[in-house]
Amino acid sequence: MSRILAFIFRRRGHGGGWHWTDIATWIWLIGGTILMFGPALWLVASSFKGPAQLAEFPPTLLPYVQQTAMVEGYDAPLPLYTATQEDGSTKVLAEIRRIGVNSQMVDPGNPDERINVNIADRSPVREIGLATGNYAEPLVKNNFLRFLWNSVFVTVMATLITLFTNSMAAFALSKYRFRGRDGVMLLIVATLMVPLSVILVPLYSVVNAMGLLNSLWGVILPTVATPTGVFLLRQYMLTIPDELLEAARMDHASEWQIYWRIVLPLAAPALAVLAIFSVVWRWNDFLWPLIVLSQREHYTLQVGLNTYAGELNVQWHYILAMTVVTMIPVILVFLFLQRFITTGIAGAGIK
Amino acid sequence: MAGLGETLGRAATWPFTLMARAVDPPLRVWQRWTGTGGMAAVFLAPNLAIFGVFVLIPLVLNFVYSMTGGTGILLDQRPFIGMEQYGRLLECEDYTRRITCREDQFWTAVTNTAGFVIFQVTLMVVVSLITALILNRNIRGRGFFRAVFFFPVLLSPVVVGLIWRWILQREGLLNLIAVNLGLEPEIWLNDRFYAFAATIGVSTWAHMGFYTLILLAGLQAIPRDLYEAAEMDATPPSRVFRRITLPLLGPNFAVVLVLALIRSVQIFDEVYVLTGGGPGTSTLYLTQYIYEVGFASILRNPGLAAAASILMGAVLVVLTLLQLWLSRRAEGRRAR
Incomplete structure (x- = not known):
């Protein structure tokens, strides 16, 4: 064990004692790990708690569910409580109904006799368990399955179109000489300066004029011509040797075939990076879908979540579970593809 | 087993392969007609069209909107009012007190x-x-x-x-x-x-x-x-x-x-x-x-x-x- 610890906490100097910077380093790293993962883990743990448990203070770390029992003579399972009786002893009873401050209870072993207990004298019997209804109910009842489908549709379509249009433009800009090429490049650079939040009103009017309000295409199309994507792909395609293209032309390949059969497969690594970025971007988009989509059946997950979380009486048990669902694709990307993204950012400084 | 992944990959990209084959003959005709320079235009067109419609046109329209009034979103319902909107945003009676600003x-x-x-x-x-x-x-x-x-x-x-x-x-x-x-x-x-x-x-x-x-x-x-x-x-x-x-x-x-x-x-x-x-x-x-x-x-x-x-x-x-x-x-x- 101590050797493992020595290995993990390898220090700065060669041998010798701990320098104060080593201690500070590890405090920062471990504290950072807790701070970065903790909130999301807390969300996941909370999402499995029932509504009553969520309203409790202090909150418990793990999710519990109240135990229930089938009692003879009752159709539905009854919740179990530990009731303190007058003589101070405790007994596990099942609650039939609550009347004011009194609870009408029954002994599961002796179902004929009813007992009245003050609600202050009873506490629920609980065991660790998952309130999976938090997930199932909103998906079925509250349209969340629909929102999920809309989000998937937007993400997949936008990513496909982004890959196609951006790679074609990047091909033209990296492999052809034509008049106005620098002008086009400059134009694309210039659009970097126009984030969506600056053109909300006129963009809305354009989308409105095209009849795309309350349509998922109204969400998809304005986002697909990303300047970052064109840049990333162009930089990569510049490294593909022109001789390859010339050889193909000798063999009477058309320009389209050169793009499709030679350049695209060779640019696969850059396309993969752009695809990952695009999936994360489009899945997380919020402001623009919020403006374009005003009918519930067209909401994406992000907009739907915001709407339900903005209600006067927030149903946190549903919101938390659906937030976890919204996180899933991003967590998958994090677990399996994080390396591509971090090297992409470190290399090109894109986001 | 190695063949399975490849087969699946091919099945997934099959619609795109088909699409790419379908557009090749008309593009060949276009290429013969305009040369490779014309092909550059073809490759640039989709991206630039989307840029134009969803970035450049809105960029210009933004100025038009900022100089018109009313609550309508359609431009023909909006009267021209010049720099009035900017005036409303920036005008204050006393610039040290926020509350006296028009907006x-x-x-x-x-x-x-x-x-x-x-x-x-x-x-x-x-x-x-x-x-x-x-x-x-x-x-x-x-x-x-x-x-x-x-x-x-x-x-x-x-x-x-x-x-x-x-x-x-x-x-x-x-x-x-x-x-x-x-x-x-x-x-x-x-x-x-x-x-x-x-x-x-x-x-x-x-x-x-x-x-x-x-x-x-x-x-x-x-x-x-x-x-x-x-x-x-x-x-x-x-x-x-x-x-x-x-x-x-x-x-x-x-x-x-x-x-x-x-x-x-x-x-x-x-x-x-x-x-x-x-x-x-x-x-x-x-x-x-x-x-x-x-x-x-x-x-x-x-x-x-x-x-x-x-x-x-x-x-x-x-x-x-x-x-x-x-x-x-x-x-x-x-x-x-």
């Missing part, structure tokens, strides 16, 4: 955003720099910790906002910690100061990993032998930091600073979900002001929203030009 909400949003930008960017740069310096040390599991700090960057702003709303609510985790430390529980987001601080803290939490990566890349590009030489001369660490690390990190540091500024000015999503601009208007920032004036409020005024967004855009253009200039300089230095 005092706008000034509230501007001052809130200014405060937010100053504190958030400072915090962001300091925290990212410390983290990058620590990750640049000779530690075990650097890849793991780099990933740790990057994790929140991938989360959607809505998720970020909800995670923290859940922690900051009355029965939340922060109050649990507060009570255990012997403090009074608070409804944090109902307090003007705490809500403002929360927007800064939460947005820093969500994005610092991104800036850490850029700074770390810069740190790792600094040649090791410089440090070795400094060690031989027994240079004190503070001096090494001032004389080697900071100057050589300079370009990356500047890029981070400007990028953080650009994004901080536009802050919307996570704050909107976290506080909704409240309590009152204490966390109302510029983009939310534009969104509400243009879309959400009952008395919506697209012209006013357009004018406000042009003013914000002007600030962003200056910052972006600064960024392009700085990153070009950074590239030049790396090449040398």
Whole structure:
């Protein structure tokens, strides 16, 4: 064990004692790990708690569910409580109904006799368990399955179109000489300066004029011509040797075939990076879908979540579970593809 | 088994392969007719068309909207009123008192955003720099910790906002910690100061990993032998930091600073979900002001929203030009 610890906490100097910077380093790293993962883990743990448990203070770390029992003579399972009786002893009873401050209870072993207990004298019997209804109910009842489908549709379509249009433009800009090429490049650079939040009103009017309000295409199309994507792909395609293209032309390949059969497969690594970025971007988009989509059946997950979380009486048990669902694709990307993204950012400084 | 993956991959790309084959003959005809130059136009057309319709046309229209009045979104319902909207935004009887401005909400949003930008960017740069310096040390599991700090960057702003709303609510985790430390529980987001601080803290939490990566890349590009030489001369660490690390990190540091500024000015999503601009208007920032004036409020005024967004855009253009200039300089230095 101590050797493992020595290995993990390898220090700065060669041998010798701990320098104060080593201690500070590890405090920062471990504290950072807790701070970065903790909130999301807390969300996941909370999402499995029932509504009553969520309203409790202090909150418990793990999710519990109240135990229930089938009692003879009752159709539905009854919740179990530990009731303190007058003589101070405790007994596990099942609650039939609550009347004011009194609870009408029954002994599961002796179902004929009813007992009245003050609600202050009873506490629920609980065991660790998952309130999976938090997930199932909103998906079925509250349209969340629909929102999920809309989000998937937007993400997949936008990513496909982004890959196609951006790679074609990047091909033209990296492999052809034509008049106005620098002008086009400059134009694309210039659009970097126009984030969506600056053109909300006129963009809305354009989308409105095209009849795309309350349509998922109204969400998809304005986002697909990303300047970052064109840049990333162009930089990569510049490294593909022109001789390859010339050889193909000798063999009477058309320009389209050169793009499709030679350049695209060779640019696969850059396309993969752009695809990952695009999936994360489009899945997380919020402001623009919020403006374009005003009918519930067209909401994406992000907009739907915001709407339900903005209600006067927030149903946190549903919101938390659906937030976890919204996180899933991003967590998958994090677990399996994080390396591509971090090297992409470190290399090109894109986001 | 090896064949299975290939077959599946082929099945998935099959519609695209078919599509690509279908467009080849007509494009061949076009190519014979116009030459390869014409093909460049074909390849550029889809992307440029989308750019044109959804970026360039709106950009021009924005000015038109900002100079017309009324509540209609269609241009033919909007009378031309010149610079009236800008006047309404910028006019105050007494510039030292916000309340006397014609559009005092706008000034509230501007001052809130200014405060937010100053504190958030400072915090962001300091925290990212410390983290990058620590990750640049000779530690075990650097890849793991780099990933740790990057994790929140991938989360959607809505998720970020909800995670923290859940922690900051009355029965939340922060109050649990507060009570255990012997403090009074608070409804944090109902307090003007705490809500403002929360927007800064939460947005820093969500994005610092991104800036850490850029700074770390810069740190790792600094040649090791410089440090070795400094060690031989027994240079004190503070001096090494001032004389080697900071100057050589300079370009990356500047890029981070400007990028953080650009994004901080536009802050919307996570704050909107976290506080909704409240309590009152204490966390109302510029983009939310534009969104509400243009879309959400009952008395919506697209012209006013357009004018406000042009003013914000002007600030962003200056910052972006600064960024392009700085990153070009950074590239030049790396090449040398």
